[in-house]
Amino acid sequence: xxxxxxxxxxxxxxxxxxxxxxxxxxxxxxxxxxxxxxxxxxxxxxxxxxxxxxxxxxxxxxxxxxxxxxxxxxxxxx
Amino acid sequence: xxxxxxxxxxxxxxxxxxxxxxxxxxxxxxxxxxxxxxxxxxxxxxxxxxxxxxxxxxxxxxxxxxxxxxxxxxxxxxxxxxxxxxxxxxxxxxxxxxxxxxxxxxxxxxxxxxxxxxxxxxxxxxxxxxxxxxxxxxxxxxxxxxxxxxxxxxxxxxxxxxxxxxxxxxxxxxxxxxxxxxxxxxxxxxxxxxxxxxxxxxxxxxxxxxxxxxxxxxxxxxxxxxxxxxxxxxxxxxxxxxxxxxxxxxxxxxxxxxxxxxxxxxxxxxxxxxxxxxxxxxxxxxxxxxxxxxxxx
Amino acid sequence: xxxxxxxxxxxxxxxxxxxxxxxxxxxxxxxxxxxxxxxxxxxxxxxxxxxxxxxxxxxxxxxxxxxxxxxxxxxxxxxxxxxxxxxxxxxxxxxxxxxxxxxxxxxxxxxxxxxxxxxxxxxxxxxxxxxxxxxxxxxxxxxxxxxxxxxxxxxxxxxxxxxxxxxxxxxxxxxxxxxxxxxxxxxxxxxxxxxxxxxxxxxxxxxxxxxxxxxxxxxxxxxxxxxxxxxxxxxxxxxxxxxxxxxxxxxxxxxxxxxxxxxxxxxxxxxxxxxxxxxxxxxxxxxxxxxxxxxxxxxxxxxxxxxxxxxxxxxxxxxxxxxxxxxxxxxxxxxxxxxxxxxxxxxxxxxxxxxxxxxxxxxxxxxxxxxxxxxxxxxxxxxxxxxxxxxxxxxxxxxxxxxxxxxxxxxxxxxxxxxxxxxxxxxxxxxxxxxxxxxxxxxxxxxxxxxxxxxxxxxxxxxxxxxxxxxxxxxxxxxxxxxxx
Numbered sequence: 001x002x003x004x005x006x007x008x009x010x011x012x013x014x015x016x017x018x019x020x021x022x023x024x025x026x027x028x029x030x031x032x033x034x035x036x037x038x039x040x041x042x043x044x045x046x047x048x049x050x051x052x053x054x055x056x057x058x059x060x061x062x063x064x065x066x067x068x069x070x071x072x073x074x075x076x077x078x
Numbered sequence: 079x080x081x082x083x084x085x086x087x088x089x090x091x092x093x094x095x096x097x098x099x100x101x102x103x104x105x106x107x108x109x110x111x112x113x114x115x116x117x118x119x120x121x122x123x124x125x126x127x128x129x130x131x132x133x134x135x136x137x138x139x140x141x142x143x144x145x146x147x148x149x150x151x152x153x154x155x156x157x158x159x160x161x162x163x164x165x166x167x168x169x170x171x172x173x174x175x176x177x178x179x180x181x182x183x184x185x186x187x188x189x190x191x192x193x194x195x196x197x198x199x200x201x202x203x204x205x206x207x208x209x210x211x212x213x214x215x216x217x218x219x220x221x222x223x224x225x226x227x228x229x230x231x232x233x234x235x236x237x238x239x240x241x242x243x244x245x246x247x248x249x250x251x252x253x254x255x256x257x258x259x260x261x262x263x264x265x266x267x268x269x270x271x272x273x274x275x276x277x278x279x280x281x282x283x284x285x286x287x288x289x290x291x292x293x294x295x296x297x298x299x300x301x302x303x304x305x306x307x308x309x310x311x312x313x314x315x316x317x318x319x320x321x322x323x324x325x326x327x328x329x330x331x332x333x334x335x336x337x338x339x340x341x342x343x344x345x346x347x348x349x350x351x352x353x354x355x356x357x358x359x360x361x362x363x364x365x366x367x368x369x370x371x372x373x374x375x
Numbered sequence: 376x377x378x379x380x381x382x383x384x385x386x387x388x389x390x391x392x393x394x395x396x397x398x399x400x401x402x403x404x405x406x407x408x409x410x411x412x413x414x415x416x417x418x419x420x421x422x423x424x425x426x427x428x429x430x431x432x433x434x435x436x437x438x439x440x441x442x443x444x445x446x447x448x449x450x451x452x453x454x455x456x457x458x459x460x461x462x463x464x465x466x467x468x469x470x471x472x473x474x475x476x477x478x479x480x481x482x483x484x485x486x487x488x489x490x491x492x493x494x495x496x497x498x499x500x501x502x503x504x505x506x507x508x509x510x511x512x513x514x515x516x517x518x519x520x521x522x523x524x525x526x527x528x529x530x531x532x533x534x535x536x537x538x539x540x541x542x543x544x545x546x547x548x549x550x551x552x553x554x555x556x557x558x559x560x561x562x563x564x565x566x567x568x569x570x571x572x573x574x575x576x577x578x579x580x581x582x583x584x585x586x587x588x589x590x591x592x593x594x595x596x597x598x599x600x601x602x603x604x605x606x607x608x609x610x611x612x613x614x615x616x617x618x619x620x621x622x623x624x625x626x627x628x629x630x631x632x633x634x635x636x637x638x639x640x641x642x643x644x645x646x647x648x649x650x651x652x653x654x655x656x657x658x659x660x661x662x663x664x665x666x667x668x669x670x671x672x673x674x675x676x677x678x679x680x681x682x683x684x685x686x687x688x689x690x691x692x693x694x695x696x697x698x699x700x701x702x703x704x705x706x707x708x709x710x711x712x713x714x715x716x717x718x719x720x721x722x723x724x725x726x727x728x729x730x731x732x733x734x735x736x737x738x739x740x741x742x743x744x745x746x747x748x749x750x751x752x753x754x755x756x757x758x759x760x761x762x763x764x765x766x767x768x769x770x771x772x773x774x775x776x777x778x779x780x781x782x783x784x785x786x787x788x789x790x791x792x793x794x795x796x797x798x799x800x801x802x803x804x805x806x807x808x809x810x811x812x813x814x815x816x817x818x819x820x821x822x823x824x825x826x827x828x829x830x831x832x833x834x835x836x837x838x839x840x841x842x843x844x845x846x847x848x849x850x851x852x853x854x855x856x857x858x859x860x
Contacts, residue, residue, distance in 0.1 A: 113795070
């Protein structure tokens with residue numbers, strides 16, 4: 001999968017989970033930029049992403065993400 | 079930096095303005111209030127001119143009925159005591175203040191162990207109650223210095239009335255009836271369940287002893303007849319609690335009227351409000367008894 | 376030495392003078408600051424200053440090791456060192472704070488089954504501020520491990536972060552990244568910082584001395600003699616207690632934040648009007664915020680992630696464990712444990728209904744005030760918090776049970792009402808509530824001042840606050856309420 005395809009799919013998952021239809025994600029987007037994205041919804045997002053991509057993240061990977069870019073890189077590696 | 083100093087200077091000026099003007103208002107209200115502390119402390123220190131004064135803490139406040147003593151002695155009397163385990167630090171300061179205005183004929187002093195023992199529940203801080211009278215006399219200021227309140231009181235007049243605002247605003251609605259000349263009667267009867275005698279397992283405090291000596295010598299210098307008294311307790315300690323004041327009285331040739339173990343009162347729950355204080359009936363009975371024993375020359 | 380004392384005032388004036396004379400030499404400032412922080416801590420507990428130093432050095436070394444291991448991609452070594460650092464932190468907490476409790480409870484449990492053990496509790500004195508600085512130490516090593524920060528090469532800067540005197544005793548619990556960043560810059564003399572900081576210190580003093588300490592006179596008089604008081608008095612005191620705690624803790628935080636600001640440091644906020652909340656989740660997001668966020672990031676999140684395959688049940692389990700930790704962090708007794716469980720249980724309906732995952736904003740009417748349903752919810756939430764704090768306030772479980780049992784028995788008694796104490800507290804509390812309402816719902820509005828006085832708003836406010844503190848504050852610990860029973 002291409003990196004920008006991953007980003008687009010991640011964006012779709014975010015839009016559905018956070019119920020924000022016009023959410024735009026870039027590599028630099030962080031939780032501070034999106035009001036609905038906090039420590040609680042973060043785990044829901046992780047579960048949804050794992051389901052959508054059919055992968056499993058380690059706890060360390062999840063806790064190390066600072067922005068969407070880190071997340072996408074992590075998915076790309078798998 | 080200059081700007082900051084200017085800000086600080088303006089704050090200091092505004093503080094001085096607010097503090098002094100509010101302090102003046104509080105001072106006036108303090109003299110008018112009928113709340114127990116405010117009335118007792120202000121009247122005793124700044125107003126009374128009665129011939130016989132009763133000094134002490136809450137036991138004095140509730141036990142000595144001036145009208146009964148006035149009838150027997152033919153002299154004006156005022157109960158100058160206040161509650162709150164006031165001790166010799168307070169009494170000495172109060173005496174100093176009173177002497178700037180007039181010289182009473184006699185002082186009847188209900189002495190309490192906190193006047194010579196190192197009691198943790200009653201110490202130098204009791205003199206803090208004299209805060210509104212900072213500057214009135216050297217003795218009062220000396221006591222305020224010991225309590226740590228002198229310099230704050232000097233800097234801020236509002237601080238002297240700290241915590242008093244509600245009592246000052248209630249004014250005439252306070253608990254004290256001025257016609258009773260300082261006495262505060264208690265209505266009720268003691269519940270004797272589980273009571274034990276009060277003990278005082280504390281060492282002698284030399285500073286307090288020295289102050290007591292100074293209190294006595296000040297009275298003697300001003301030709302004030304000083305009488306030590308002790309009112310009854312419901313339950314008495316097995317120890318000789320009042321050995322010290324007895325010796326002190328002998329040393330200075332003072333009368334000590336000791337009713338601590340008076341069988342007319344000890345064990346009579348109907349005469350007591352609580353374990354340490356007589357009720358109205360007990361106070362009147364005791365005052366009548368003591369007034370006949372008192373000899374004021 | 377407490378922040379609202381004359382001794383601290385002298386100490387701080389000297390510290391500030393020398394500190395700003397050192398500017399712009401930040402290294403000199405930092406060394407001086409460190410010396411002051413250790414001196415300050417030594418005044419309170421000279422023996423434990425050694426422990427503070429030892430733990431600081433140990434964690435700095437472990438952080439160094441973790442950082443190096445990550446650079447060399449030695450994942451296992453990094454993980455082991457991080458686990459070791461957490462073990463040391465928890466171990467120190469356990470040893471000084473909880474060992475007596477566990478020994479005592481173990482012995483009591485053994486007695487129940489007829490086994491009489493002759494262990495004596497160690498009667499360990501808990502080092503002041505231990506709960507706060509161990510959390511700072513652990514967040515350092517954990518943040519390095521998770522790649523949030525680089526290891527701090529300068530041991531003095533790290534020591535400054537841990538021992539920073541305005542916050543070492545009672546927080547706020549700062550994170551390493553923002554604080555260490557500030558240490559790398561000179562703190563220049565900026566009058567605005569001094570003025571803003573000083574205002575915060577004054578406001579904190581007002582909250583603590585005029586409200587918390589005043590209310591404590593009444594609440595303690597009732598609670599410490601509950602056997603002699605009526606149900607109405609106990610209930611009234613219990614209802615006052617959360618507000619007293621808020622004024623106390625938030626007031627202390629304000630003073631700490633203000634003192635830090637006067638030294639040129641921005642530290643984390645700790646309270647954000649926690650009673651203007653409609654459920655327990657919102658409450659904890661505004662009460663002791665640095666503790667909540669610490670536990671959220673280092674306990675709840677990892678747990679929630681680990682248990683994510685359990686869905687809502689996983690989140691519930693993570694919350695229950697997290698809240699138990701919050702309870703136990705506050706003290707070593709079963710009352711604190713139950714306090715945590717109690718709060719955790721209140722999360723369950725929120726999670727089941729889905730409210731937990733949504734951010735509910737309080738609705739306001741056309742005048743800007745919250746609507747009645749939300750006001751009712753805020754009142755209800757306050758009552759929930761009140762009951763939890765009754766547990767918190769009790770010395771042990773049997774006392775809590777005793778108090779509860781007493782309530783139905785003592786209905787006939789009259790309310791103990793000490794007018795001067797409660798009136799003083801009420802006047803000051805109204806000021807606090809007014810300010811909180813204004814900040815929460817009318818942030819653009821300010822107290823009216825005529826135009827000519829507007830330029831002196833800061834000076835007027837400061838002068839009035841100082842007079843208010845002098846008029847309403849509790850200045851000595853010898854005040855008491857005369858209650859005859």
